[in-house]
Amino acid sequence: MGFGDLVFESVAAGFAFCIIALLILIAYELIAKSALSIDKFGWIFLISTTWDPVHEIFGALPFIFGTVVSSILALIIAVPLSLGVAIFLSEMAPSSVRFPISSLVELLAAVPSVIYGLWGIFVMAPILRIHVQPTLAKTLGFLPLFQGPMHGVGMLAGGVILAVMILPTISSISREVLRAVPDVQREAALALGATRWEAVRISVLSYARSGIIGAVILGLGRALGETMAVTMVIGNRPEISASLFALAHTMAAVIANEFAEATYDLYLSALTEIGFLLLLVTCFVLTIGRLLVWRIVRVPKGVTL
Amino acid sequence: MNKVDRDRSRRRLAVDRLMYFLCFLCVLIAVVPLLSVLYYVAASSLAIINFSFLTGLPRPPDEYGGIGNAMQGTFIVVATASLIGLPIGVFAGIYLAEYGNNRIGGSIRFVADILAGVPSIVVGLFAYSFIVLAMKRFSALAGGVALAAIMIPIVARTTEESVKLVPNTLREAALALGITKWRTALYVAVSTARSGILTGIMLSIARISGETAPLLFTAFGNRYWAVGIDQPVETLPVRIFNYAIAPYDRWHAEALGAAFLLIILMLAINLLVRFAVRGRYSPTR
Numbered sequence: 001m002g003f004g005d006l007v008f009e010s011v012a013a014g015f016a017f018c019i020i021a022l023l024i025l026i027a028y029e030l031i032a033k034s035a036l037s038i039d040k041f042g043w044i045f046l047i048s049t050t051w052d053p054v055h056e057i058f059g060a061l062p063f064i065f066g067t068v069v070s071s072i073l074a075l076i077i078a079v080p081l082s083l084g085v086a087i088f089l090s091e092m093a094p095s096s097v098r099f100p101i102s103s104l105v106e107l108l109a110a111v112p113s114v115i116y117g118l119w120g121i122f123v124m125a126p127i128l129r130i131h132v133q134p135t136l137a138k139t140l141g142f143l144p145l146f147q148g149p150m151h152g153v154g155m156l157a158g159g160v161i162l163a164v165m166i167l168p169t170i171s172s173i174s175r176e177v178l179r180a181v182p183d184v185q186r187e188a189a190l191a192l193g194a195t196r197w198e199a200v201r202i203s204v205l206s207y208a209r210s211g212i213i214g215a216v217i218l219g220l221g222r223a224l225g226e227t228m229a230v231t232m233v234i235g236n237r238p239e240i241s242a243s244l245f246a247l248a249h250t251m252a253a254v255i256a257n258e259f260a261e262a263t264y265d266l267y268l269s270a271l272t273e274i275g276f277l278l279l280l281v282t283c284f285v286l287t288i289g290r291l292l293v294w295r296i297v298r299v300p301k302g303v304t305l
Numbered sequence: 306m307n308k309v310d311r312d313r314s315r316r317r318l319a320v321d322r323l324m325y326f327l328c329f330l331c332v333l334i335a336v337v338p339l340l341s342v343l344y345y346v347a348a349s350s351l352a353i354i355n356f357s358f359l360t361g362l363p364r365p366p367d368e369y370g371g372i373g374n375a376m377q378g379t380f381i382v383v384a385t386a387s388l389i390g391l392p393i394g395v396f397a398g399i400y401l402a403e404y405g406n407n408r409i410g411g412s413i414r415f416v417a418d419i420l421a422g423v424p425s426i427v428v429g430l431f432a433y434s435f436i437v438l439a440m441k442r443f444s445a446l447a448g449g450v451a452l453a454a455i456m457i458p459i460v461a462r463t464t465e466e467s468v469k470l471v472p473n474t475l476r477e478a479a480l481a482l483g484i485t486k487w488r489t490a491l492y493v494a495v496s497t498a499r500s501g502i503l504t505g506i507m508l509s510i511a512r513i514s515g516e517t518a519p520l521l522f523t524a525f526g527n528r529y530w531a532v533g534i535d536q537p538v539e540t541l542p543v544r545i546f547n548y549a550i551a552p553y554d555r556w557h558a559e560a561l562g563a564a565f566l567l568i569i570l571m572l573a574i575n576l577l578v579r580f581a582v583r584g585r586y587s588p589t590r
Contacts, residue, residue: 008487012400015393019461020416022454026423026431033434084331092325101332103579108339110575112515114542115564118549119342122557164338171335195321218422225424227518228546252426252518259430260522275430279423286422290415 027279034273036266045273051238051254053262058270060277062238066155066248067278070230071223073159073244074166079216081163082171089171090178091186091200102175109168117232120161125152125233128160133245144242151235155248158234162223170219173293177211178204180297214292221285225278227252251278343568350565353558359566363528363544366553372563374530378445378538381531382524383514385449390456391506397457398464398502403490405465414465421458428454429519437523443537448524452513459512463505467498504578511574515567517542541567 037045041058048059089102129152136146181204189199205212235247236257251274262268353369361371397417401410432451437443471494479489495502525537526547541563548560 002485004485005487008490009400009404012396012404015396016400016405016410016413016461018393019397019413019420019457022457023416023420023423025435026428026454029431029434030427033430081331081335084328085335088325088328088332092328101336104336104339105332107572107575108335110511110571111339111342112517112542112567112571114515114517114545114549115342115346115568116338118545118560118564119338119345121549123341123345167335195317197321197324198317200324221422225422225426227424227426228542232546232549252424255426255430256518256521259433260525272430272434275427279427282422282424282427283419286419290418 027276030272030276030279034269034276036269037273040266041270045270046277049238049240053258053267056264056266058266060251060270060274062240063249063251063254063274064277065240066158066234066238067224067250067252069244070155070158070162070234070248070250071220073155074162074223075216075220077160077163078167078170078219082167082169082215082219083174083212085167085171086174086178087200090175091204092196102172105168105171108164109172113165113226113228114232116161116165116229120157120229120233121153124161125157128152128157132156137245145244148241148243148245150245151247153233153235153247154245155234155241156244158230158248158250159244161229161233162226165226165229166219166223169222170215173215173218174208174212177208177215177293177296180211181207208296210292211296214289214294214296217285217289217292221282221289224285225252225282227256231256251275346561346564346568349558350561353562354565358559358562362530363539363559366551366555369555370559372541372544372559372566374527375539375541375544375563376566378524378527378531379514379540379542381445381534381538382448382452382520382540383510385445385534386452386456386513387510389449390453390509391460393453394457394460394509395464395502395506397461398505399468399490399495401461401465402468403494414462417458417461420454421462424518425451425455425516426518429521429523432519432523440535442535443523443525445524445531445534445536445538448520448538448540449534451519451523452516455516455519456509456513459509460505463508464498464502467501467505468494470501471497507574507578511571515542515571517546521546 037058041048045058045060046064047061048057049061050057050059051062052058085105089098089105093101129150133146133150133152133156137150140146185203185207186199189203190196194202230250231253234250234253236249236253237247238249238254239246241248255271255275259268259271262271358369358371359376360373362374363372364370397413401414401417404410405413428451431454432447436447436450440447475493475497476489479493480486484493520540520543524540524543526543527537527539531538545560545563545567548556548563551557
């Protein structure tokens with residue numbers, strides 16, 4: 001190996017290791033800056049529902065609750081839709097419309113979060129308040145989920161807007177997974193007289209199952225950390241309520257809302273600890289999702305991340 | 306074929322058609338939000354966009370102001386991020402493609418994917434404690450560092466995918482002529498893959514131009530023109546956020562105008578790379 005080779009490889013390797021160093025640095029900075037809050041509150045931080053900056057008492061449970069519930073709601077809405085899109089694009093659509101449709105769906109991922117928030121405030125929330133929430137209250141109002149005053153904004157709005165934002169993630173990764181299913185799988189089912197849908201259901205979806213679960217988990221990872229659109233429509237009130245109509249708050253949203261105005265170290269530290277928890281959870285979720293998808297296909301990175 | 310069989314096959318065909326229809330319906334539902342966002346932002350912002358809006362400074366809520374300083378600030382922050390992030394991302398991608406076919410490469414690839422999924426607000430917290438606390442003030446530099454951290458894994462992975470698409474026969478031909486490995490990597494593989502690499506760079510720039518969360522407490526905001534990279538600057542996404550949640554109708558209109566510009570930028574870059582730069586060795590398909 002010549003001198004030039006050695007230099008080039010070391011330089012490139014140095015830059016590549018920057019990526020690992022960066023993730024370690026992010027984790028280190030967050031741990032270091034949340035030490036104050038971890039010392040003061042310990043594990044109680046995770047289960048306390050009081051968030052009272054005036055009296056310097058901080059508990060993260062309302063935010064954890066909001067993040068989890070809004071993400072689950074988003075998955076409930078987005079998973080069937082994105083699987084439908086993925087199946088249509090990979091198994092059903094004539095090849096001439098595949099590129100335009102997939103481009104449109106992936107453009108959904110290109111719209112900045114803050115613009116979804118803007119649209120959420122001025123278009124989606126009024127529609128929810130005037131049409132969707134009264135209908136839900138009338139038909140399913142016996143459930144505690146659909147009771148209480150209707151603001152338009154709130155947990156339901158947060159879940160819907162998250163669903164819009166994770167749909168392109170789940171559908172494009174699922175599509176890659178479906179594309180990786182060998183054609184012999186489909187042909188075998190078709191040769192036995194299965195209809196097109198039966199071939200998809202019996203031989204394609206069952207083959208791709210773990211990859212699709214991975215795609216859903218990667219979508220979940222995106223939903224957990226999504227900030228701007230959610231904070232603009234979820235109402236930003238740190239309360240735990242059974243109703244989806246109620247105002248709520250999420251981990252990412254409270255950091256976005258309060259960090260720049262936090263006036264003392266413990267407050268900043270508590271917010272940073274929430275950020276650290278978010279980092280841990282998303283890393284964990286993304287690792288699992290990535291491993292599941294990698295069992296089926298190496299997803300080319302590019303448009304949708 | 307008896308009647309039972311005929312009924313059953315009719316039912317199976319009906320299910321087949323129903324599922325086709327349902328999947329198509331999913332596609333229609335999926336694109337409704339996109340079209341609605343585009344229509345709403347375009348329709349409600351055309352009236353406000355004029356020369357003074359594009360070049361002016363923000364004004365109090367009782368008169369119309371402009372977004373000139375926000376555009377300037379977005380340019381400064383994105384340029385800073387690109388200066389930091391592009392060399393690291395591109396070289397890391399080249400390393401992964403040319404030397405990364407081993408365990409080290411595998412773990413870097415994995416970490417890059419995790420890093421790409423780290424919530425952008427968390428990256429903002431990192432830039433705050435790493436730069437803002439050290440400099441003791443909000444700054445364009447801190448915003449640039451946050452955006453660079455978002456940009457690096459995207460650029461690294463798209464560069465890697467593009468360079469990997471270059472056929473090995475090209476490398477072998479170069480090596481057989483006695484050209485050293487690093488020159489082959491740089492002048493054959495990377496040079497062949499440059500349209501794909503450019504695609505990744507453009508998409509990452511589009512992505513970070515719209516990022517809001519990591520700028521809230523790094524670049525922060527500024528009612529005036531930016532004077533230096535060590536000072537807080539206004540950016541388009543942060544302006545949209547602050548104006549959208551404010552209680553003034555004029556500010557809402559201005560937020561929509563700013564959103565329109567941002568969306569145009571985003572669509573232009575995305576459509577450009579989708580239809581124009583779709584070279585043979587480009588990772589977007």
